[in-house]
Amino acid sequence: MDDSIAVGTEIDGFRLEERIHTGAMGHIFRVTGPDAGFPMIMKVPRLGSGESGESLISFETETMILPVLSGPHVPRFVAAGDLTKTPYLVTEWIEGESLERALARGSLATAEVARIGSAIADALHSLHVGDTIHLDLKPDNVILKPTGEVALVDFGLAYHAHFPDLLAEEERFAAGSAPYISPEQVLGTRSDPRSDIFSLGAVLYEMATGELPFGVPATMAGMRDRLWRDPVPPRVRSPGVPPWLQEIILRCLEPRAEDRYQSAALVAFDLRNPDQVGLTARAEKSGQAGFLEHVRRWWRSRHERAAPRRTPNAQVAVTPVIMVAIDTTHPEDERQPALQRATAQALSLSPDFRLICVSVIPGGPGGGATSEAASPSGIYLDHLVRLRHWVEPLRLPARRLSLHVVEAASPEKTLLEFARRNNVDLIMVGAPHPAQQALAWWRSVASGVTANAHCSVHVVRVPGRAA
């Protein structure tokens, strides 16, 4: 089969134009054919004599999962050949540079780490919401698109909760790439989306320091080390890494999934809001754990077993990001306590949430200033104090909460954009008040947000007060 595949061959209407990659799993060609409206590539698995069936299982997994994925973070599926006759997979060719190639030039500046890292986290979050786990996140599989988004490629080791896991029993092969895989993957668990968050931590570590957190282990025992050994803190390797970034990286790299970020959306949020990162001892860590601590963890890791079964989407759902729009220009408004009560109720439904409080205050055209220094007027701090006062009765720990005052001409647009960018799951907003007909902008906020939000919206009304 390998020999018959050459540039110029035509397979089911697709013409092989140029071989762009040959790897352990097979070949990749640029192809032309039935016009899909975008450039295409064809993957052809290795099938020659002496090849094991493993590359084919991974190929089969990818042809099963890719057709049901959609969005800017994945290549579009075009066609697949009959696995038993002419196995091939045609997908969109994603323009852009791989993160692997970008990293070959050296480690990245903090702002770049945060920008690319948050884009990868967005991509992972959209996969997880779609009940899919990538399980092979590494710089080679991250394409930096010219739009600033990233696309994830190679779903050969991926898991989709709606499909049988063909790789479930394949411990040796399904493990993924040794430097990046999570401890639970080493143990054979393939159904925990938090595995991707661990790999994201390894990628962030590499971007920030130019080095791999666990080296390149060649043996199973070497891979098991990450169940109990912690990596050299990024700031030790690269003093320019700020404490907040070390906090994020080390939290992603926690050996136990329950100690990591519980959803990729929360990682993206922290990377975009460094001043809101709740710092712990991780941020200032300057060495690895001591001998006794390592022995304790090693002992515990011997008993470490597979995580509880929960679909990726359900895992994400227990860690909702809730955004509440608070009108700090009218702190005495009778709707404020109602909004507070509704927020408290929404938070009580989940033990692991993130609350984002946003106040949009009238500002310059386009607006968008979010920090004290950048605020064109001096009222930012005043509104921040009011926000803090509003949220204080909820008594939330700092790591679950973030406060944002944004000056903008259009509150509706600003709230919608803010919600989308931060992967918000639920927006809470006060309903228009009958006595506030004059405040037309407020009315348009509630109705406009409800009509155009990417997620659910909870419009809070004062009982008995019809609009």
Added chain:
Amino acid sequence: MIIALLSDIHGNFGALNACLKHASESGAGRYAFLGDLVGYGAEPREVIETVAGYAAGGAVAVKGNHDEAVAKTPSYMNEAVRAVADWTRETLSGDAKSFLASLPLCVREEDMCFVHASAAAPERWEYIDSPSAAQRSIDAAGAAYTFSGHVHEQELYFEGARDRITVFQPTRGSAVPVRRHRRWLALVGSVGQPRDRNPAAAYALFDSERSEITFHRVPYDHLAAARKIRQAGLPASIAYRVENGI
């Protein structure tokens, strides 16, 4: 061709009708009844009449242990089930009883095998409750696809890496690719007596051209079905199970 796979109807005519309607609306062109047309439910006559009609039109129908028990109640059945078997025997016409008696234990067609319990020894009514039990049935079936019931749950056993049999819990309504080069055993769930605390009827659709199977749950008036069981004077425990899906 889309084939509707219906098993363990257990004399529940309302549940059967709901599934048949759902299947026909989903484009089903063929039907396969995987046994246990009777037992538990209060409308065995109506169920047999309907299934016999489909069978005359070319549908597959195989025998289940409750169908066999109408001819002779086996000793392993508990008191309530025996009571229903006795009642069913008195209720059914001679024609209906001979239809049940005429059903084959196993039907093989192209790369599909239809059997109520295990293809390994259909007459022993072995439950497919483990990968090894599934392996035995798949080996005996000698087909890419084995479709069964008996276990009142929806599960998909498949040959994974290293040819090891693995079980998968399907998501209802979500098409699962089941490619022909692997071997698959689908437990399609029970139309008339689901036991997963969800009273909705269970069945599956197999699309032979696309090589996809989709497991469905279809709500129907299960309270009416339970009422009919009580009205027929059958054991209240059985009505309770239908009401609660247990």
